[in-house]
Amino acid sequence: MSALAELRTQASSHPKLSREQRHELNARKQWDKSGYLFLLPWMIGVAGLTVIPMVASLYFSFTKYPLLKGPTWIGLDNYVRLFHDARAWTSFKVTGLYVVIGVPLQLIVALAVAVLLDRGMKGLSFYRSVLYLPSLLGGSVAIAVLWKAVFGADGVFNAFLGLFGIQGMGWVSNPKTALGSIILLHCWTFGSAMVIFLAGLRNIPTMYYEAAEIDGASSWKRFTSITIPLLTPIIFFNLVMQLIGAFQSFTQAYIISGGDGGPADSTLFYALYLYKNAFSYFQMGYAASMAWILFLIIALVTGLNFLLSKYWVFYDA
Numbered sequence: 300m301s302a303l304a305e306l307r308t309q310a311s312s313h314p315k316l317s318r319e320q321r322h323e324l325n326a327r328k329q330w331d332k333s334g335y336l337f338l339l340p341w342m343i344g345v346a347g348l349t350v351i352p353m354v355a356s357l358y359f360s361f362t363k364y365p366l367l368k369g370p371t372w373i374g375l376d377n378y379v380r381l382f383h384d385a386r387a388w389t390s391f392k393v394t395g396l397y398v399v400i401g402v403p404l405q406l407i408v409a410l411a412v413a414v415l416l417d418r419g420m421k422g423l424s425f426y427r428s429v430l431y432l433p434s435l436l437g438g439s440v441a442i443a444v445l446w447k448a449v450f451g452a453d454g455v456f457n458a459f460l461g462l463f464g465i466q467g468m469g470w471v472s473n474p475k476t477a478l479g480s481i482i483l484l485h486c487w488t489f490g491s492a493m494v495i496f497l498a499g500l501r502n503i504p505t506m507y508y509e510a511a512e513i514d515g516a517s518s519w520k521r522f523t524s525i526t527i528p529l530l531t532p533i534i535f536f537n538l539v540m541q542l543i544g545a546f547q548s549f550t551q552a553y554i555i556s557g558g559d560g561g562p563a564d565s566t567l568f569y570a571l572y573l574y575k576n577a578f579s580y581f582q583m584g585y586a587a588s589m590a591w592i593l594f595l596i597i598a599l600v601t602g603l604n605f606l607l608s609k610y611w612v613f614y615d616a
Contacts, residue, residue: 356587364584366577377588387589389564390572393478397568398545401485406537409489413496414526427494434490443484443554447471450480471555474565481551481566492537499533500526531612539604546597549574569593 360377362370381387412430416423433442449455450470457467470476503526511521527534549570552561558575560567573593577586 356590359584360587360591362584364582364587366581366583370584373584377585378592380585381588381592386560386564386567386572387569390560390567390569393565393567394546394548394569396478397482397485397548398542401482402538402541402545404482405486405489405541406492406534408486409492409537410496410530410534412489413493413500414522416493416497417500427497431490431494434488434493443551446480446484446551447555472562474561474563477556477561477565481555484551484555485545485548492541495533495537496530499530503529528613532614535604535608535612539601542600542604543597546570546593546600 359370361372361374363373363376364370416426416430451457452467452469452472454467454470456470460467468476470480507525507529508521511525516524547570548568552566552568552571553574555561556566556571558571560571560575569589570593573586573589576582576589
């Protein structure tokens with residue numbers, strides 16, 4: 300029981316409290332009110348920007364809402380339509396490939412760079428800042444435009460290939476390579492995961508490596524037997540965060556594909572198709588149902604990761 304609760308209990312059972320006890324009780328009540336007052340802006344923000352919009356979105360998902368007119372209740376029709384929508388299934392497939400391929404590749408690159416930086420090279424702060432910079436800009440419109448220019452038909456990458464006599468192509472306009480170019484952009488923005496990996500590597504006690512080296516363990520053996528097991532909580536955290544972000548990817552696909560899903564819908568991400576239904580086709584009710592399906596998928600994948608984590612995540616007691 301808290302001190303404030305104890306004082307209230309004493310006040311109810313013993314009406315005649317000393318002056319000091321009453322003063323302490325009043326002071327704690329005042330402090331309690333002050334705490335709620337400081338929390339009020341956050342509570343208003345959560346209610347106005349998260350809770351209320353989510354409840355409204357859930358209601359709209361059961362309606363036909365053309366945005367310019369009022370919503371009309373249609374029950375589960377939006378969800379039934381979603382599971383019969385061919386483009387929706389295409390967007391599921393594109394997003395799934397992006398998540399399954401892009402997230403592991405990004406984490407591998409981030410871990411490799413973090414291990415390299417952890418060796419104590421000179422100018423570590425400078426290199427860390429430079430490598431983190433793409434992560435800050437990777438989701439921006441400017442970087443997506445730059446990426447489109449680099450891998451376009453007349454882009455820098457094709458000019459580089461031309462130096463070796465290799466004929467390039469429009470990498471972002473070819474259905475076979477468009478998604479791969481966006482996955483490459485995702486891997487390039489490894490800075491956030493890298494910084495977290497680097498912090499985790501710095502927290503691994505050196506005595507483990509010293510003992511393994513005395514026993515004759517090779518560098519690879521020390522990495523697989525010490526670094527990876529002790530780093531699994533960090534790997535798990537990065538995996539969950541990157542999965543959530545990857546499922547919601549929108550800006551890169553919108554800019555690089557010109558907002559229409561690219562050639563043959565090869566870059567039609569689920570979030571992009573959701574946006575098009577809401578603000579291009581003015582089918583807000585259908586878009587709301589898509590948003591809730593995405594929410595459930597992310598929740599399911601995240602819950603599955605937490606369920607499986609007990610089999611491969613190890614915490615140092």
